[in-house]
Amino acid sequence: MSGNVIQDKADQRAREESMKAIREIFLKLVEQIKNKEEPSLVIKKRTLSNTIYDPKRKLLLLGNQKLVRKLFDESEARTFMQTVLMARIIYEALKNNEYPTIRDLFYRGKHTLPYTSPRDRFKNTWEEQKESDAVLRDVEVLTNKLREEMLILSKEKGKVVGDMRLRSGNDIIDLSKMGHGAYAIESTPDLIEFVDYSADYVLVVEKDAVFQQLHRYGYWRKNKVILVTSAGQPDRATRRFVRRLNEELKLPVYILADSDPYGFYIYSVFKIGSITLSYESERLATPKARFLGVTMSDVFGDDVPLNEIYITPEESRIGNPEKLRREKKERFLKALKDLGYKGKLSKEPFMTSEERKNFIIRAKEQDLERAVELVGDKVYKAFAGEQLKTTRSGKKSVKKSPGYQWFQEPKWIKEIGIFFLTHSKLEIEAMASKGLKFLAEEYLPKKIETKDYLD
Amino acid sequence: MAETTNESFRQMSPAEFFYRNKEIAGFTSASRAMYQAVREFFENSLDATEVHGILPRVTVQISREDPNNPDFFTITVEDNGIGIPSTVIPDAFGRVLFSSKYKLRQTRGMYGLGAKMAILYGQQNTGKPFEIFSSTPSSKKVYYYKLMIRMDKNEPLVLEEGEWPKSSGWHGTIVKLTLEGEWSKRTKDYISVYLKRTAIIAPYADIIFISPSIEGEGKEPEITLYRRVTTKLPAPPKETKPHPIGVDLEMLKMMIAERPSANMKDFLMRSFQRVGEKKAEEILEKAKIDPRRRASTLTEKELESLYKAIKDTKFIAPSSESLSPIGEDLIKIGLKEVLQAEFVDAVTRKPKSYGGHPFIVEAGIAYGGKLLENLDEIAKDSLKGQQGPYVALLRYANKIPLLFDEKADVIWSIANSEEFSWKTTYKLEQTDVVAVLVHVASTKVPYKGVGKESIAPVEELRKEIEAAVQEVARRLRVYLTKKRKKQEAQEKLRLFMKYIPEIAQNLAYFVTDGKELREASKSLERELLEMAKRKVRAQLEQPEELTHIVPVALPVAEQEGSIEDPSTSEEEEE
Numbered sequence A: 001m002s003g004n005v006i007q008d009k010a011d012q013r014a015r016e017e018s019m020k021a022i023r024e025i026f027l028k029l030v031e032q033i034k035n036k037e038e039p040s041l042v043i044k045k046r047t048l049s050n051t052i053y054d055p056k057r058k059l060l061l062l063g064n065q066k067l068v069r070k071l072f073d074e075s076e077a078r079t080f081m082q083t084v085l086m087a088r089i090i091y092e093a094l095k096n097n098e099y100p101t102i103r104d105l106f107y108r109g110k111h112t113l114p115y116t117s118p119r120d121r122f123k124n125t126w127e128e129q130k131e132s133d134a135v136l137r138d139v140e141v142l143t144n145k146l147r148e149e150m151l152i153l154s155k156e157k158g159k160v161v162g163d164m165r166l167r168s169g170n171d172i173i174d175l176s177k178m179g180h181g182a183y184a185i186e187s188t189p190d191l192i193e194f195v196d197y198s199a200d201y202v203l204v205v206e207k208d209a210v211f212q213q214l215h216r217y218g219y220w221r222k223n224k225v226i227l228v229t230s231a232g233q234p235d236r237a238t239r240r241f242v243r244r245l246n247e248e249l250k251l252p253v254y255i256l257a258d259s260d261p262y263g264f265y266i267y268s269v270f271k272i273g274s275i276t277l278s279y280e281s282e283r284l285a286t287p288k289a290r291f292l293g294v295t296m297s298d299v300f301g302d303d304v305p306l307n308e309i310y311i312t313p314e315e316s317r318i319g320n321p322e323k324l325r326r327e328k329k330e331r332f333l334k335a336l337k338d339l340g341y342k343g344k345l346s347k348e349p350f351m352t353s354e355e356r357k358n359f360i361i362r363a364k365e366q367d368l369e370r371a372v373e374l375v376g377d378k379v380y381k382a383f384a385g386e387q388l389k390t391t392r393s394g395k396k397s398v399k400k401s402p403g404y405q406w407f408q409e410p411k412w413i414k415e416i417g418i419f420f421l422t423h424s425k426l427e428i429e430a431m432a433s434k435g436l437k438f439l440a441e442e443y444l445p446k447k448i449e450t451k452d453y454l455d
Numbered sequence B: 001m002a003e004t005t006n007e008s009f010r011q012m013s014p015a016e017f018f019y020r021n022k023e024i025a026g027f028t029s030a031s032r033a034m035y036q037a038v039r040e041f042f043e044n045s046l047d048a049t050e051v052h053g054i055l056p057r058v059t060v061q062i063s064r065e066d067p068n069n070p071d072f073f074t075i076t077v078e079d080n081g082i083g084i085p086s087t088v089i090p091d092a093f094g095r096v097l098f099s100s101k102y103k104l105r106q107t108r109g110m111y112g113l114g115a116k117m118a119i120l121y122g123q124q125n126t127g128k129p130f131e132i133f134s135s136t137p138s139s140k141k142v143y144y145y146k147l148m149i150r151m152d153k154n155e156p157l158v159l160e161e162g163e164w165p166k167s168s169g170w171h172g173t174i175v176k177l178t179l180e181g182e183w184s185k186r187t188k189d190y191i192s193v194y195l196k197r198t199a200i201i202a203p204y205a206d207i208i209f210i211s212p213s214i215e216g217e218g219k220e221p222e223i224t225l226y227r228r229v230t231t232k233l234p235a236p237p238k239e240t241k242p243h244p245i246g247v248d249l250e251m252l253k254m255m256i257a258e259r260p261s262a263n264m265k266d267f268l269m270r271s272f273q274r275v276g277e278k279k280a281e282e283i284l285e286k287a288k289i290d291p292r293r294r295a296s297t298l299t300e301k302e303l304e305s306l307y308k309a310i311k312d313t314k315f316i317a318p319s320s321e322s323l324s325p326i327g328e329d330l331i332k333i334g335l336k337e338v339l340q341a342e343f344v345d346a347v348t349r350k351p352k353s354y355g356g357h358p359f360i361v362e363a364g365i366a367y368g369g370k371l372l373e374n375l376d377e378i379a380k381d382s383l384k385g386q387q388g389p390y391v392a393l394l395r396y397a398n399k400i401p402l403l404f405d406e407k408a409d410v411i412w413s414i415a416n417s418e419e420f421s422w423k424t425t426y427k428l429e430q431t432d433v434v435a436v437l438v439h440v441a442s443t444k445v446p447y448k449g450v451g452k453e454s455i456a457p458v459e460e461l462r463k464e465i466e467a468a469v470q471e472v473a474r475r476l477r478v479y480l481t482k483k484r485k486k487q488e489a490q491e492k493l494r495l496f497m498k499y500i501p502e503i504a505q506n507l508a509y510f511v512t513d514g515k516e517l518r519e520a521s522k523s524l525e526r527e528l529l530e531m532a533k534r535k536v537r538a539q540l541e542q543p544e545e546l547t548h549i550v551p552v553a554l555p556v557a558e559q560e561g562s563i564e565d566p567s568t569s570e571e572e573e574e
């Protein structure tokens, strides 16, 4: 097998290290059995309650809670078997110089088991990929190796261009010579070797379309930028690649996403890690990543015009809209103060109120709920009183949520406060619609120059 | 006008009286009459055997003998009992209210009525005489009588008699009665159920039942056989004197009539149990009667004050020697044998009394195995009306199965599944079927009506029945707990066995690095299987938990974080 593939060194090293890690863990089980101990695996819990935010390192990490998975426990025998099976499949693939996808792992392990127990009606080792994915995560946590390090592939989504050369496999790739296309960030970004580059910072664009526009416009060449897109929710490879650019090359990383709670969350995944998969954050997150835009204050400025403050149709029917708007603004200012915002409120918007009329989208209830999830229900109440959800009975309720600590900084509170005040969101495409030139020559450079970002 | 009346007067004989009121004795319909006739003779046979220490062997045959009268049935019952002295035979079967059982001890027959009622019922419709062969153990001959009852005189009319010398040691009685009846499924059920239930509490008896096929004539007769499975007999009842609390004024007079010349103190001491010198004096002092008075000289008034004095005196509870409980062992043997149940148990409570009458309650329980298919038709009918857990009640009074009026019986009111916590306290499943046997033995069973098919809710009795049923139910629960635990353990082992080979194979890969997996895998598998067995065994040996069975629910698997990710999915499908 290895005869006709010229394996590069990085690949070989990763294989050997991963194999060693797996073997060590699972030979311990064999040891236990030989010593007549009931075999058990100790795995860090991948539960929300065991997900800890480390404010110093600004990372989501797995805590120290552990679960003991025992073969001789009726409820765990099956997952125990699945864990061992998954480990063996990965190990064998590594040994055979293969690069399975997670779907491959599912198929390789799936087979029928003998029918011995009327109580346990499962026919196969696993029935759905959900099951094999879950134990794959357990193997990652157990061995402290990410799937990328175990050379397991996934769909490539992220792309990169810029004045940079890197080695992938046995090839040198020049990221400045990709034409109108871009280099697809490989599933195993740890095997990439940075050869040389010339860049001042990294710009990660959430939207693929905006990435393409900036690329064609020559933005990266002109501004000495490594331009990356995650094309939506970032996959692990893109996150790991961005992290390496920041950590190893010391390049500042700026994230450009929609101005809405969803865009904020994407930034958070790059920066802090994903909540459900916190065990990978240590290697995937980029704690120093900055949210460049689009911010709410980019759209509205700090001083939201009274007539752009949102009032519900009901409110406008019952009360005096003018008076209501004034009250809301006052509450907004008071809440900011109460929640610890000390800066001046003097930022000018990048858009005129006329432009806003054209580009702004009204937030949906779902967006509001997501925002409450980010900052927590206490912050929401400070801004908006009680009214979030109008239930059928006419009662208003807010879902309880502690919020994420990193969104509870005054700067973020101000941004999300403006969102609550205006019930508006803005997609990056809208900024581009105002003119690509505006985006590339005015908005982005000015934001970077004046350090107008959040982190 | 009154003087010129033509009204004629005559005395009615007991035979005629009882024949006119034959419903009281159970002869209500053609079906019930056949059942009742079989019962009377069959019970006489058991009284003539087990009460006297003989292992019974009783054959009951029903046949059509008269081709011209297809509704005439001849019932033949043969036993190996003590027989009847030849001189007594005509009276025993030809005179209503003639009996050897007017004694204070527990027998099935008690009133000297049964056989005669059957004979009267038979002869009045068919005109056919009754036939009997009998021989006592000490007799060298077998005697034969063919007789009818003269209803107007309450006298036997002997039509034929005969005797033969006995060559073998045979003793016993064969009776033969022809009556007009009906052979239907109903009749057959009554008799079969009765015999089956008797077989349950008399596993020491051979019972043979030969009956016409219900399909019609020409078919082979059907034979049902309950074989003797033990030679253990219940201890026979002893004759006792009455307990003072149990007598009424009339009985007191009768007792005096038996001992007219005794002085009062002697009379009391000799006629009653639990009355010694002191008690006798105490009673007589209360009644203000001189202990030396002759019994026959008491005036009506003195009799009344004597009766009152007795009622006002405290006595030791009545002796239970006159009772003959079946016993725990025999109940268990019978239930097991006849119902082929997986689990049986029984309890015989200590003797108690009510109103001067001693009684003993016994209960048995049967569960699982072939119980359901071996239950009798009447029990199955009762199950149909229930909601579950299903309770098949087998009621007995003085060893006689009670087949009718189940819902009116105090036993039903205690043990039916709406009243009794079979499910909650005793852990039966909704679909479970359990057979519960209750036997009340007493010198006076408090029946609810003249039909004698259900027992009245006398408080002392009710308490005992409840305690007995609770006790057997509790034992069933202990059994079920153990059994379920065992099943749990077995199922657990099966579950481990499902996954062990897979685990062994995969782990072996790490041991051999992919080479020669078989050996390594087999050895790991052996080790793991051993471990699994040890584990399960250890669990079985844990001390029993008697009161609680916790159904094993699979714990909910560790949940992943529940905060919804705003993204649709972070995991690719490929």
Ligand SMILES: Nc1ncnc2c1ncn2[C@@H]1O[C@H](COP(=O)(O)OP(=O)(O)O)[C@@H](O)[C@H]1O
Pocket: B040, B044, B045, B048, B079, B081, B082, B083, B084, B092, B093, B098, B099, B100, B101, B108, B109, B110, B111, B112, B113, B114, B115, B116, B172, B173
């Ligand atoms: N099969 C029998 N073997 C011995 N004695 C019998 C038998 N059948 C009847 N007898 C005698 O005949 C008597 C009358 O029987 P029966 O009319 O049934 O009244 P009961 O059984 O109430 O005494 C019995 O008391 C018993 O002495």
Ligand SMILES: [Mg+2]
Pocket: B040, B043, B044, B108, B109, B110, B113, B114, B115
């Ligand atoms: Mg009788």
